[in-house]
Amino acid sequence: MNKTIITMGLAATGLLAFAGSTQAATLQDVQDAGELRCGVSNGLPGFSQPDSSGNWAGIDVDTCRAVAAAVLGDADAVEFIPLTAAERFTALQSGEIDVLSRNTTWTTTRDASLGLNFTGTNYYDGQGFLIKTALGVDSAYDLDGAAVCTQAGTTTELNLADFFRANDMEYEAVVFDTSEASAQGFDNNRCDVLTSDTSQLAALKTQLTDPDSAEILPEIISKEPLGPVVRQGDDEWFNVVKWVLFGQINAEEYGITSDNVEEMESSDNPSVQRIVGTSGNMGEILGLDDDFMVDVISQVGNYGEMFERNVGPDTPLGLNRGNNALWTDGGILYAPPFR
Amino acid sequence: MSSDPTPLKPGNPKPWNDPRVRSVAFQLIAIAAVAWIGYSLFQNTISNMESRGIRTGFGFLNETAGFGIIMSLINYNETMTYGRTFLVGLTNTLLVSGLGILFATIVGFIVGIARLSTNWLVAKLALAYIEVFRNVPLLLQIFFWYFAVLGTLPGPRQALDVGGVAFLSNRGIIIPKPVFEAGAGWIGIALIVALIVSLVIVTWARRRQAATGQIFPAFPVASALILGLPALAYLVMGRPVGWDIPTMGGFNFSGGITAIPELGALLLALTIYTATFIAEIVRSGIVSVSSGQTEAALALGLPPRRVLRLVVIPQALRVIIPPLTSQYLNLTKNSSLAVAIGYPDLVNVFMGTSLNQTGQAVEIVAMTMAVYLAISLSISLLMNIYNRAVALKER
Ligand SMILES: N[C@@H](CCC(=O)N[C@@H](CS)C(=O)NCC(=O)O)C(=O)O
Numbered sequence: 068m069n070k071t072i073i074t075m076g077l078a079a080t081g082l083l084a085f086a087g088s089t090q091a092a093t094l095q096d097v098q099d100a101g102e103l104r105c106g107v108s109n110g111l112p113g114f115s116q117p118d119s120s121g122n123w124a125g126i127d128v129d130t131c132r133a134v135a136a137a138v139l140g141d142a143d144a145v146e147f148i149p150l151t152a153a154e155r156f157t158a159l160q161s162g163e164i165d166v167l168s169r170n171t172t173w174t175t176t177r178d179a180s181l182g183l184n185f186t187g188t189n190y191y192d193g194q195g196f197l198i199k200t201a202l203g204v205d206s207a208y209d210l211d212g213a214a215v216c217t218q219a220g221t222t223t224e225l226n227l228a229d230f231f232r233a234n235d236m237e238y239e240a241v242v243f244d245t246s247e248a249s250a251q252g253f254d255n256n257r258c259d260v261l262t263s264d265t266s267q268l269a270a271l272k273t274q275l276t277d278p279d280s281a282e283i284l285p286e287i288i289s290k291e292p293l294g295p296v297v298r299q300g301d302d303e304w305f306n307v308v309k310w311v312l313f314g315q316i317n318a319e320e321y322g323i324t325s326d327n328v329e330e331m332e333s334s335d336n337p338s339v340q341r342i343v344g345t346s347g348n349m350g351e352i353l354g355l356d357d358d359f360m361v362d363v364i365s366q367v368g369n370y371g372e373m374f375e376r377n378v379g380p381d382t383p384l385g386l387n388r389g390n391n392a393l394w395t396d397g398g399i400l401y402a403p404p405f406r
Numbered sequence: 407m408s409s410d411p412t413p414l415k416p417g418n419p420k421p422w423n424d425p426r427v428r429s430v431a432f433q434l435i436a437i438a439a440v441a442w443i444g445y446s447l448f449q450n451t452i453s454n455m456e457s458r459g460i461r462t463g464f465g466f467l468n469e470t471a472g473f474g475i476i477m478s479l480i481n482y483n484e485t486m487t488y489g490r491t492f493l494v495g496l497t498n499t500l501l502v503s504g505l506g507i508l509f510a511t512i513v514g515f516i517v518g519i520a521r522l523s524t525n526w527l528v529a530k531l532a533l534a535y536i537e538v539f540r541n542v543p544l545l546l547q548i549f550f551w552y553f554a555v556l557g558t559l560p561g562p563r564q565a566l567d568v569g570g571v572a573f574l575s576n577r578g579i580i581i582p583k584p585v586f587e588a589g590a591g592w593i594g595i596a597l598i599v600a601l602i603v604s605l606v607i608v609t610w611a612r613r614r615q616a617a618t619g620q621i622f623p624a625f626p627v628a629s630a631l632i633l634g635l636p637a638l639a640y641l642v643m644g645r646p647v648g649w650d651i652p653t654m655g656g657f658n659f660s661g662g663i664t665a666i667p668e669l670g671a672l673l674l675a676l677t678i679y680t681a682t683f684i685a686e687i688v689r690s691g692i693v694s695v696s697s698g699q700t701e702a703a704l705a706l707g708l709p710p711r712r713v714l715r716l717v718v719i720p721q722a723l724r725v726i727i728p729p730l731t732s733q734y735l736n737l738t739k740n741s742s743l744a745v746a747i748g749y750p751d752l753v754n755v756f757m758g759t760s761l762n763q764t765g766q767a768v769e770i771v772a773m774t775m776a777v778y779l780a781i782s783l784s785i786s787l788l789m790n791i792y793n794r795a796v797a798l799k800e801r
Contacts, residue, residue, distance in 0.1 A: 181765040182460035212656040220762030228484040240474040255557040299459040
């Protein structure tokens with residue numbers, strides 16, 4: 068009858084129960100279970116979305132698949148658990164999931180007071196606005212008095228308030244619990260503007276009844292580094308999730324792809340050798356097999372492949388690398404060295 | 407000689423043998439045990455959470471919330487605290503539940519009586535209404551009213567206008583807002599005086615009717631007073647009330663009072679859905695009154711309307727009240743479906759946004775549950791008191 072109260076109640080009870088067991092060994096638990104439990108969004112094109120036959124796809128989904136490949140040798144050994152923005156942290160704290168990969172922004176409060184650790188950034192995003200063309204507004208600074216659709220429990224909601232306050236403008240926040248409902252509210256004209264992480268706006272626009280009725284405003288009003296999250300207090304697991312993503316970024320930097328990873332195993336570049344595990348003991352010190360990155364790269368690909376497949380120019384989202392290009396290509400993607 | 411055996415007094419048994427003392431003692435022990443278990447569970451959780459780096463405690467209630475809320479009965483803006491967001495959510499929940507209970511009761515009684523109408527069409531219409539709305543899931547009905555009905559209203563620039571002062575659009579209904587100037591207080595005083603005098607008149611009329619059988623038209627007189635006296639004060643004080651008429655500017659109207667469509671849709675859905683159950687309760691209550699009562703009342707020459715009001719309903723109420731209470735509780739709990747369409751109730755604002763911004767799930771979920779428990783217990787208590795008042799008094 069009252070789903071939210073019941074789920075949240077259960078989650079809180081879960082927190083009570085789980086707060087009992089102290090020593091965490093997530094890596095061991097995942098290996099024993101033979102499956103990684105990964106929290107994703109309910110459906111966000113390019114990030115995590117189930118297709119008609121229930122297979123999940125997206126960059127957040129691939130981030131989880133990469134961890135499963137590293138830890139279990141099988142990128143498909145993942146159980147995806149869809150979560151709303153408001154449910155996600157409780158689900159991780161209570162142990163319902165092993166890793167949260169749900170376009171989640173890394174902020175101080177989340178990092179320091181929720182008992183969680185952000186392992187890195189798999190997409191550098193920023194917040195923007197989608198507006199009805201008919202209103203004839205072409206700047207976010209002209210939005211005084213607008214009704215804005217957004218989703219509960221997100222940084223989006225807070226940035227929105229900050230932006231309007233900082234610019235001395237009034238607004239009416241229409242807050243829904245799923246992005247589907249807020250998109251419908253916008254489509255229905257309940258609000259003049261929809262705000263979300265910019266990566267979503269293009270996809271949302273294509274889903275409107277009349278995609279030409281709306282346009283994206285040029286302003287980006289926030290920094291949204293999105294990345295995977297794990298529980299605090301389990302450093303081994305924290306390191307694993309962190310270095311799988313770093314490994315994928317390093318792999319792109321050294322030109323290791325899913326197509327050439329076999330050949331790369333005979334490379335004599337020491338940096339490449341450490342990634343594919345033919346020299347050094349990177350896997351061992353992380354608690355994995357030394358060739359764990361071979362599983363990751365052959366089954367999921369390097370960071371660039373993951374990007375192109377899910378959100379790149381040839382996908383419905385059609386995003387350019389921008390900030391998400393490697394530091395060597397003018398972006399800000401810079402992974403610590405694999406050594 | 408004095409062999410008269412002293413009769414056994416119903417003596418004072420030792421306290422530990424006294425069944426009354428014993429039962430009280432056992433209950434106290436049980437309560438203490440439960441409280442202790444609850445307390446240690448709580449303490450254990452808190453200390454475990456702290457050791458995992460999860461912040462605990464109620465300090466967050468004094469921190470700045472930083473997010474906007476679309477509708478608030480109390481003064482609120484994003485510089486206020488999380489404690490304030492709790493109050494905003496709470497008052498919004500009370501508003502929608504209170505109005506929902508009021509409207510559902512009115513509609514439910516009308517439909518329940520219509521269901522028993524001797525007019526075939528009226529009875530069948532009532533039946534159709536009940537069957538349709540009782541069997542469609544509530545969430546679907548909320549979406550229906552929100553997206554399919556209110557959502558298709560024109561935008562603010564094409565708003566339907568009522569006499570140039572009130573406007574209906576997909577942003578809600580916006581009406582002029584009274585602006586009270588100096589002297590407006592007298593209108594309020596006039597209203598209070600009118601209410602008190604009306605109460606006296608009604609009581610007096612009822613007593614007199616009971617004693618002498620004479621009927622005094624108390625209702626028209628009271629209505630005239632309640633409307634007339636404040637109107638008089640308004641004129642005498644030189645019309646001290648102005649109106650803030652909404653005007654179109656930029657994206658939407660400014661000024662006036664807005665009832666947002668989220669409130670409208672939720673209220674419509676809760677009312678229409680719950681009224682079907684209330685209608686069935688009312689119908690069964692009325693049917694439970696023996697037909698002999700109606701026949702006797704009619705034989706005394708009472709007109710049918712009075713038969714219903716004076717003979718049938720008072721007896722039916724005894725059957726109606728207990729299940730009605732549980733409908734009120736359901737309505738209140740169902741109001742938390744608000745979150746689906748963004749009405750800022752307690753669950754949406756506090757257990758949704760505030761929880762997610764602070765991450766203090768245990769505290770916030772506990773506070774929210776405590777609120778629903780308190781609301782439910784208060785409704786039950788009030789209804790029990792009312793039930794006792796209407797219950798059969800054996801004389
Ligand atoms: N990055 C922001 C926003 C994340 C978020 O939840 N965004 C919404 C769109 S504004 C979303 O992804 N919804 C998908 C869903 O509901 O499953 C955060 O971490 O708070």
